[in-house]
Amino acid sequence: MGGRAKLSRRTFATGAAALFSAPAALAAPATRQVETSLGRLDIPAAPQRVVAIDSRIGLEQALAFDLPLVGYSHSRARPWVPVPADVPFLAAPPNLEQILMLAPDLILCPDSAPNSDWWPLARLPAIAPALPSNHRISWQENLTRLGGWLGREEVAVRIIAAHAEMIAAIRTRHRRAVERTLVAAVHYDAIKRRLLVRSAGTRYGLVMPAQVLAELGGREVGADRLGPNGEVTLDSFGDVLGAVDGILLIDFGDGGPQALAREPLWQRLPAVKAGRVETVAGNCTFGSLYTARYLARAWDALFARLSA
Amino acid sequence: MTGRLSNALIASLLFIGAMLASLLAGAKLLPPSSLLDLLLGDDGEAALILWQLRLPRLALGLVVGAALGAAGATIQAATRNPLGDPGLLGINAGASLAVIIGSGLFALGPTANAWLASGGASLAALAVHAVAGAPRGPSAPIKLTLAGVAVTAFCLGVGQAIALADPERFDVVRNWRVGALSGDGLALLPAIAPPLLAGAMLAAVLAPRLNLLALGEDRAAALGLSVGWTQAGCLLAVVLLAGAAVAAAGPIAFVGLAAPHMARRFGGADQRIVLPSAALIGAVLVTAADTLGRVVAPPAELPVGIVTALIGAPVLVALARAQRSEA
Amino acid sequence: MPWAARVPVRTGRAMRATLRRSLVVDLGLAMACIGLGLFSLTLGTMPVSLADIARALAGEATGPVQLVVLEWRLPRILAALAAGAALGMAGALFQTLLRNPLGSPDVIGFDAGAFSGAILAMLTGAAAGGVALASFAGGLAAGLLVYAAAGGGHVERNRLILIGIAVGAGFTALNDWLIFTAPLDSALIAASWKQGALAGIDRGRLAIGAAILLALLPLGLACRRMMDALALGDDKAMSLGEPPGVARLCLGLVGLSLTATATLIAGPVGFVALIAPHAARRLARSAGLPLSTSALFGALFLLGSDCVARLLFAPRSLPVGAVTACLGGLYFVLLLRSRMRRGADS
Numbered sequence: 001m002g003g004r005a006k007l008s009r010r011t012f013a014t015g016a017a018a019l020f021s022a023p024a025a026l027a028a029p030a031t032r033q034v035e036t037s038l039g040r041l042d043i044p045a046a047p048q049r050v051v052a053i054d055s056r057i058g059l060e061q062a063l064a065f066d067l068p069l070v071g072y073s074h075s076r077a078r079p080w081v082p083v084p085a086d087v088p089f090l091a092a093p094p095n096l097e098q099i100l101m102l103a104p105d106l107i108l109c110p111d112s113a114p115n116s117d118w119w120p121l122a123r124l125p126a127i128a129p130a131l132p133s134n135h136r137i138s139w140q141e142n143l144t145r146l147g148g149w150l151g152r153e154e155v156a157v158r159i160i161a162a163h164a165e166m167i168a169a170i171r172t173r174h175r176r177a178v179e180r181t182l183v184a185a186v187h188y189d190a191i192k193r194r195l196l197v198r199s200a201g202t203r204y205g206l207v208m209p210a211q212v213l214a215e216l217g218g219r220e221v222g223a224d225r226l227g228p229n230g231e232v233t234l235d236s237f238g239d240v241l242g243a244v245d246g247i248l249l250i251d252f253g254d255g256g257p258q259a260l261a262r263e264p265l266w267q268r269l270p271a272v273k274a275g276r277v278e279t280v281a282g283n284c285t286f287g288s289l290y291t292a293r294y295l296a297r298a299w300d301a302l303f304a305r306l307s308a
Numbered sequence: 309m310t311g312r313l314s315n316a317l318i319a320s321l322l323f324i325g326a327m328l329a330s331l332l333a334g335a336k337l338l339p340p341s342s343l344l345d346l347l348l349g350d351d352g353e354a355a356l357i358l359w360q361l362r363l364p365r366l367a368l369g370l371v372v373g374a375a376l377g378a379a380g381a382t383i384q385a386a387t388r389n390p391l392g393d394p395g396l397l398g399i400n401a402g403a404s405l406a407v408i409i410g411s412g413l414f415a416l417g418p419t420a421n422a423w424l425a426s427g428g429a430s431l432a433a434l435a436v437h438a439v440a441g442a443p444r445g446p447s448a449p450i451k452l453t454l455a456g457v458a459v460t461a462f463c464l465g466v467g468q469a470i471a472l473a474d475p476e477r478f479d480v481v482r483n484w485r486v487g488a489l490s491g492d493g494l495a496l497l498p499a500i501a502p503p504l505l506a507g508a509m510l511a512a513v514l515a516p517r518l519n520l521l522a523l524g525e526d527r528a529a530a531l532g533l534s535v536g537w538t539q540a541g542c543l544l545a546v547v548l549l550a551g552a553a554v555a556a557a558g559p560i561a562f563v564g565l566a567a568p569h570m571a572r573r574f575g576g577a578d579q580r581i582v583l584p585s586a587a588l589i590g591a592v593l594v595t596a597a598d599t600l601g602r603v604v605a606p607p608a609e610l611p612v613g614i615v616t617a618l619i620g621a622p623v624l625v626a627l628a629r630a631q632r633s634e635a
Numbered sequence: 636m637p638w639a640a641r642v643p644v645r646t647g648r649a650m651r652a653t654l655r656r657s658l659v660v661d662l663g664l665a666m667a668c669i670g671l672g673l674f675s676l677t678l679g680t681m682p683v684s685l686a687d688i689a690r691a692l693a694g695e696a697t698g699p700v701q702l703v704v705l706e707w708r709l710p711r712i713l714a715a716l717a718a719g720a721a722l723g724m725a726g727a728l729f730q731t732l733l734r735n736p737l738g739s740p741d742v743i744g745f746d747a748g749a750f751s752g753a754i755l756a757m758l759t760g761a762a763a764g765g766v767a768l769a770s771f772a773g774g775l776a777a778g779l780l781v782y783a784a785a786g787g788g789h790v791e792r793n794r795l796i797l798i799g800i801a802v803g804a805g806f807t808a809l810n811d812w813l814i815f816t817a818p819l820d821s822a823l824i825a826a827s828w829k830q831g832a833l834a835g836i837d838r839g840r841l842a843i844g845a846a847i848l849l850a851l852l853p854l855g856l857a858c859r860r861m862m863d864a865l866a867l868g869d870d871k872a873m874s875l876g877e878p879p880g881v882a883r884l885c886l887g888l889v890g891l892s893l894t895a896t897a898t899l900i901a902g903p904v905g906f907v908a909l910i911a912p913h914a915a916r917r918l919a920r921s922a923g924l925p926l927s928t929s930a931l932f933g934a935l936f937l938l939g940s941d942c943v944a945r946l947l948f949a950p951r952s953l954p955v956g957a958v959t960a961c962l963g964g965l966y967f968v969l970l971l972r973s974r975m976r977r978g979a980d981s
Binding site for chain 1: 320334336353356357360361362372411474475476482483488489492607608609
Binding site: 090 | 699951
């Protein structure tokens with residue numbers, strides 16, 4: 001108990017020092033005025049302490065612009081997102097006081113529900129200027145928008161161009177497969193025994209596997225044959241996935257693929273019989289450039305199988 | 309007597325109809341004409357759906373429904389509570405919390421979960437009776453039911469806190485809160501068989517004694533029945549049955565309430581007849597509700613627990629309005 | 636167990652003693668609320684000294700202290716107190732009305748109705764104010780549905796409870812279905828809201844809720860006479876000049892409005908309305924359910940639960956609904972132990 005109290009006092013000292021030095025930083029002319037959906041904001045021209053509320057988009061964006069992160073929330077960073085080891089995972093749902101004590105000078109937060117516990121965008125400006133991201137537009141649009149606000153459009157342009165190059169290379173490598181074959185990215189819910197298709201636009205949101213597949217120009221199963229969140233029950237596996245040539249199987253580490261392997265109706269899908277299933281580890285449903293890159297490699301591997 | 313006979317005839321027709329519909333309906337409809345071919349042997353996709361999905365699912369629905377119906381019949385007779393239902397009495401919620409803890413926090417498999425669910429069901433049943441203070445008299449059913457609702461609220465609150473601790477776990481657990489028959493019947497049935505059979509046998513053995521109990525506790529005691537032991541045995545049977553049902557399908561409300569009432573309406577009050585007929589009716593109800601849930605909004609499925617609750621709630625209102633006044 | 640049924644006729648002196656005791660208890664609870672409220676201003680991830688809090692309350696603080704104490708902690712504490720008081724009083728009203736110690740508004744379906752309203756508002760993308768109003772409307776709708784399904788005020792109590800449970804089960808199924816099919820983010824937000832909305836309280840919502848409560852709480856206290864009359868039985872109530880049908884309707888409407896307002900402020904937090912009247916009756920040792928004591932205990936209980944929720948795993952916070960559920964469960968266990976010691980008195 002004593003140790004904890006001491007620790008929190010020390011943290012406070014650091015935080016307080018940063019807090020009280022903040023006005024000095026503001027006095028310097030190093031701010032930019034930007035226009036967001038929340039109105040006009042003054043943000044630091046060179047942010048020193050950045051908090052990303054959502055690990056799936058703000059975190060990846062902050063790393064992309066090389067912003068100095070002091071913490072992030074929502075869920076633990078995925079293994080393919082290069083977070084420095086000293087950036088802490090904060091309380092989830094976010095604890096405003098904890099964020100305040102980190103004395104951030106910029107916060108990145110999705111605008112999905114500004115009054116919610118999980119994405120409290122409406123309350124963040126009291127701590128520091130908050131820049132929104134939006135789950136309904138593509139990761140490139142989000143990145144470009146943020147780049148514009150930060151005055152670093154060129155970084156966004158470079159990242160997007162490098163990604164486009166990677167996508168183009170995959171397309172050239174597997175042109176026939178990409179154009180001719182039908183593919184799907186799926187996650188298996190072993191408890192309710194249903195597939196959740198993540199390569200099509202559904203009510204679930206603008207999911208990354210679908211975005212990257214669209215960039216590649218691949219062909220996916222139509223959302224009209226899926227449930228509202230992309231569900232496919234076992235008995236319509238054949239109807240929905242029978243014509244699919246290759247499947248990207250997303251493994252959340254919850255035993256899904258192992259359970260799926262025991263289902264005869266999965267086993268008899270042509271794509272599975274032919275061994276054209278590529279497993280990709282980790283929850284890559286939402287994200288930004290790193291997840292996009294990770295998924296591009298996964299699709300690349302699947303199309304390589306399909307070309308073989 | 310002819311009334312009985314025609315009732316039995318209607319019941320068996322409904323039973324067969326529900327079974328057939330359950331085999332054929334779903335996101336993929338199987339043509340009725342092909343059923344015989346499929347059953348006799350064909351190794352196409354349709355046969356696989358029938359053998360791997362529909363038949364195990366039908367079996368699971370029948371077993372879960374029968375367990376709930378038998379549990380309801382036993383608890384209604386043992387506590388002389390016309391509102392006895394594993395869902396209303398918090399037993400389902402206790403079992404479901406145990407399963408959320410077991411699979412959500414400790415990643416346990418179906419066999420462990422079946423016993424864990426029975427354990428959770430017993431704790432909830434004990435808690436309900438303790439909170440209600442082992443009430444007697446005409447308002448005992450209401451007291452027990454309210455205690456059940458309070459215990460349910462407790463279990464749901466704790467379960468939800470576990471689910472909400474991690475947004476990714478929540479995405480999965482939000483689906484477990486409602487009962488559904490989409491689990492793997494072939495794996496689940498053997499797993500839940502031991503508690504289920506034990507509960508069913510216990511309920512069957514105790515059924516004749518419950519007829520004595522129906523005369524009133526004092527008269528039953530005067531006739532040589534050990535009331536306390538009988539009630540304890542019945543409660544044990546109920547938690548075994550309901551726990552197994554929840555472990556296999558999640559919480560399904562109202563079946564345990566409605567089935568015994570319908571059974572008594574068809575076949576009189578003799579517990580030796582009520583018990584098996586409630587089990588049969590429960591099996592039909594769950595199968596029919598599951599089939600309905602599969603055809604209303606394809607390709608998505610409406611979980612059976614939601615179908616029974618949406619149908620059962622108005623039924624309970626009607627039952628409450630029709631019931632004789634009991635101050 | 637139906638305590639309201641056995642209100643003894645007391646002699647003047649005993650009555651005065653009870654009155655004095657309940658005044659003392661009320662005063663003690665009020666002090667405890669204020670004390671815990673002030674103390675909990677110091678609790679949180681950011682350490683704030685008592686001196687800083689005094690300065691903040693005097694309006695002299697600036698910067699982070701002003702933000703944390705006046706903008707975040709104070710509204711949340713006031714909201715917990717207000718919603719807890721409303722729930723405590725509503726619980727006492729309903730438990731008297733239904734003559735059942737478990738007949739609280741959350742058990743008989745109003746919370747489920749409020750949640751339905753809130754989810755529907757969230758799924759259509761309404762702002763916080765809209766969600767709060769929708770939950771208010773949902774709770775009222777559930778209450779009126781129960782009243783209508785029960786065929787007006789003429790139905791006998793136990794049937795009313797049963798109908799409430801049934802309506803609650805129906806709404807719960809609807810809620811489960813909505814959460815089950817909603818997109819992940821909406822489902823997560825809705826499920827979080829169900830377990831308490833204190834974290835997201837803002838001054839506007841608190842002001843609206845507090846304004847309604849300022850009107851309702853005195854109205855509730857004025858129901859005292861009707862409650863006592865009803866507790867004596869319908870015939871007696873009639874002879875005392877309180878037509879039982881009218882009295883029941885009044886109590887029900889006031890209780891329902893209190894519940895809906897509490898939901899507007901704090902979300903559908905369970906167990907407060909259930910526990911507060913029990914505890915109040917034990918503290919005040921009164922025959923009936925003391926309304927003011929119940930309201931004060933409710934306020935203290937919800938504030939205490941919220942402190943536990945904020946601090947137990949700090950900096951992570953727990954849903955306050957889970958804390959009230961656990962504390963409520965614990966209370967039942969204690970109740971049971973004392974009952975076992977005294978021997979069953981059903």
